[in-house]
Amino acid sequence: MTHGTTRYRSVVDVMALLHRADGRVLLLRRAGQVYASGQLCPPGGHLEDGEPVTGGALRETAEEVGVTVAPSDLEFCHLIHHRNPDGEARLGVVFTARRWTGRPSIREPEKCSQLVWADPARPPADCVPYTAAVLKRFCAGDPLSEHGWPAGGRG
Template sequence: MSQRTRYKSVVDVLVLLHRTDGRVLLLRRAGDVYASGLLAPPGGHLEDGETVTEGALREVDEEVGVGIAPCDLEFCHLIHHRSPEGEARLGVVFTTQRWFGEPRNREPGKCSGLVWAAPDRPPSDCVPYTAAVLDRFCSGALLSTHGWPTTLAGGSA
């Protein structure tokens, strides 16, 4: 019997700032970053020693300069994604309708602009991972997969 290797994954934390008109904030990635030119919500990698909530709050502050009370951050989706290169990631997605401050581009070297988009009709130039998250967010699903050869949890492959 062969020994199995313990599974390891990068954890992404994403925040959907959700306005009262139903639109969510997306950032146009720019520069020497993954998916430059495409749209994605504020977010990034979880850092060692922080909870997913702490990471989400840190990322949204770093990228768009808004503050969110931890009690206003709501878990809305978990996506198990596999990139075209085969890298597996877990994306923990939060939403909020309340924040302090006006969203602005705080990382001009990584972002060229902000776009408010209808999540049920995402722009065609979204990162595929983002489009999958928005689709599942709109359907109310809490769990999905994306980029795997077959779907394991009801998401798009």
């Protein structure tokens, strides 16, 4: 590292795409005083200090929709480097799970008003743009995308 250069740091988001047998994935309608209130996104959130990405995805899924995913049923599927309109960058680590224990339900009503099973190949128009980008690239089989960066990125 060159003297005077600041090391890049980023918030890390973790997301879990819970897949039903019919191929639909679970999305949550965000509600209340949260980012993107009224829009849809998968269960997820930011990684906590000292937490591995798999642990964060398992924790967020349990906290938000009340299901338990065995670590062996969690599979990495996508990495997205996102930059929001304000210029804040985030790395999103996305996992998929086809098996879990429990029935998904709203566990944080102050942050979520509805659960929606959606076709990931045709996400609802009211998805968080970050989520729509993840679903588009995931369905294309791409393990990496960039969203919100100047032209020339991957996605």
